[in-house]
Amino acid sequence: MAPPARYCVPGERLCSTEEATAGSGTYTRHGFIFSSLAGCLERKNEDNELPVVSVVRDSESQLLPNVGAVVTCKVCSINSRFAKVHILYVGSTPLKSTFRGTIRREDIRATEKDKVEVYKSFRPSDIVLAKVISLGDAQSNYLLSTAENELGVVVARSEAGVQMVPISWCEMQCPRTHTKEFRKVARVQPQFLQT
Template identity: 25%
Template sequence: MADVKTGDLVTPGDQLCVIEELSPGYGTYEKDGIVFAATSGGVSIDLKDRAIRILEPNGTVRLPLPVQGDILMGEALNVYEQRAEVSLVKRNGKDILSPLAGEIHISNVTRRFVRSMSDVIRPGDIVKAVALNTHTIPVELSLIGPDLGVLLAKCVKCGNDLTLTTYNNLICLRCEHRETREVAKEYGHMFGLEQRTDLAPRRRSYDDRRQDRGRRGSGGRRNNYHYGNHSRRNGRPRRDSRR
């Protein structure tokens, strides 16, 4: 029989039964033939339909797990070299009664090359993502798309909200620290933050870059090399090869 009975309280990840005993219903998911709890709540077993589901404490049915294409919002909890863990709290604009676990792989952040996940997302960031799979925990997420990405980021130095300047460039108005994220098109809008293009990183002019190249390329050997009968190189007279 099942490992639990009707009325038992469970949390996400708790093993409930095997698929041969009961079919997964609301608030559950199946992996490798075992049914697990996807959210917190009370167990409800329907012996007639041979199904198991998770209910709210007041007896109401929880919303089903996200499906492919659902738009989800949440907070980044842990960020590693190649992936980030997200606590999901909204699904298609509606609150999720109990946070769900989501995960973003570095290959699903942007189409451009990214060396490390911390270059595009940090712990505490609020993100908007799309679900890549159906009825699985953790939910596989993608940030690829103009309406997807980081909606709000915090300064890693002082914790203040970061302000968007230009494409993926952010600045802290308190300590002037600059950072980068893979931001959504509507970054900061729902949090009352306005874009400040006047604070964008200054782009160096062509003349400045050319002067720097000239300074790097000028060495002692070139400066000491002169042409003519009386020129010297390395302290010795230079012989004129002309007849």
């Protein structure tokens, strides 16, 4: 049984030039071979020579988040400086595999950035609409922003496990217990609502 194909993203370091030769879909820099496109890693061995490493796009290539794209993501963890998320959708298209993203404290709101507190904006498992402001690579995450009225938390569950309803741009309320929790609430535009 063949091992599962390794999926590569642009800029991902594949191996050193001592281990293999760069093939199509790759480039070399500083003694290493990098992927120049999104696709599956292929390694072909020629007679007694270094294997040729190439990256091949699959027919239905993976959609990648690009700068300016609105993405739907799920909050995984938070700390005082940023929220870590998994990107699930680009626009309304679901991704085959999730990408990691980071929403930094200064990218949560457009105003009063110095007063923003991450734990008052997001909680783990919140579903958030955000905009890509910088592309990631294999080592780092996509940088995301919610600094627009239309971006922020769209789905959140209360401690009672009930889906909360927004009551202002910075609060959501549990319909069962009526407790209020702070969130950076998105004013959702009709085109982003999933039916």
